Amino acid sequence: MRMSPWHTYCWLTALLAAATFIVVQQGVVAWFLEHFSSPITLSVSAAMLLVFATVFFAVGAPAGKMLHREYLALADIEDKLAAPNVDSREVVRKILAESYNGPTVTRSTLRMLSKFLSYRSQSCRPVDKELLIDLYEEKIMGPVSVIEHYRQLLFYLGLLGTVGGVIYALAVGTIPQTAEEVRMFSFTTLEGLGVSYTSTFFGMGGAVVLYLLVGRYERWVNEISWTLRVLLEEILIIVEREACEEVAAAEEVPK
Numbered sequence: 223m224r225m226s227p228w229h230t231y232c233w234l235t236a237l238l239a240a241a242t243f244i245v246v247q248q249g250v251v252a253w254f255l256e257h258f259s260s261p262i263t264l265s266v267s268a269a270m271l272l273v274f275a276t277v278f279f280a281v282g283a284p285a286g287k288m289l290h291r292e293y294l295a296l297a298d299i300e301d302k303l304a305a306p307n308v309d310s311r312e313v314v315r316k317i318l319a320e321s322y323n324g325p326t327v328t329r330s331t332l333r334m335l336s337k338f339l340s341y342r343s344q345s346c347r348p349v350d351k352e353l354l355i356d357l358y359e360e361k362i363m364g365p366v367s368v369i370e371h372y373r374q375l376l377f378y379l380g381l382l383g384t385v386g387g388v389i390y391a392l393a394v395g396t397i398p399q400t401a402e403e404v405r406m407f408s409f410t411t412l413e414g415l416g417v418s419y420t421s422t423f424f425g426m427g428g429a430v431v432l433y434l435l436v437g438r439y440e441r442w443v444n445e446i447s448w449t450l451r452v453l454l455e456e457i458l459i460i461v462e463r464e465a466c467e468e469v470a471a472a473e474e475v476p477k
Contacts, residue, residue: 231286258416270424277372285365366439373432380425387418
C-alpha cells in the first residue's frame, strides 16, 4: 500500500530526527561549535535553521494533513460509487447534503464543491466541470506553493551566504606582516569560511529537504485532482440527469 501524504511527511520527519540524533552522537555539533563559534556564523546558522523549521513544521505539517484528508474523502466516495448494488443517486444526494461520511467530508474541500453542485443542480443547466477542478486545485495547491516559495528563498539565501562568506574571508587587502595582523587575518578568514560552510549546509541542505517534500506533495495534488476529475464525470451525469428530470416534470402540463 502506498503511503499517503501525511504518512510521507511523518516518515520524512522521522528520518530528519534520526539523522539529527546521529549527528549529535558523532560529536559533529560539538566540533562545529568549537571551530565556528563566531557570533556572525552562529547567527547565520540559527537564521537558516529557523526558516527551515518554520516552513517544514508550520506549513508542511498542515499541508500534509489537508492532502491526507482530501485523499481519504475522495477515496471513500470512489469506493462507495464503485460498490455493487449501490444507488449512485443516493450517494450523490448524501454528498450534496454534506452528510456523506460524517466529519471527513465536512472538513474537506469537497464541502465547497458540494455547495456549488447543490446550487447548480437546482436548474437544468450544465455544470462547469473545469471551473470546479480549477477551484479545487487552487485550494489544495496553496500550501504547497507556499512551501515551494520558501524552498527557493532558503536556497538563494544559502547561495548568497556561501558567496558572501568567501568574499568576507578574502576581504583583507594587505598581506599580514606582524603577529597581530596574522592573527586577525586568520580570524577573519575562518569567520568568513564558517559563514560560507554553514550557509551551504543549512541553506541548501534545507532547500533539498523541502524540495523532496514539495515533490511528493505535488504528486499527490495531481493524483487527487485526477481522481476528482474522474468522479465528477460520474457525479455530474447523475446530478444533471436528475435535475433535468425534475425540471421536466415540473414544467409538464397535465392533460
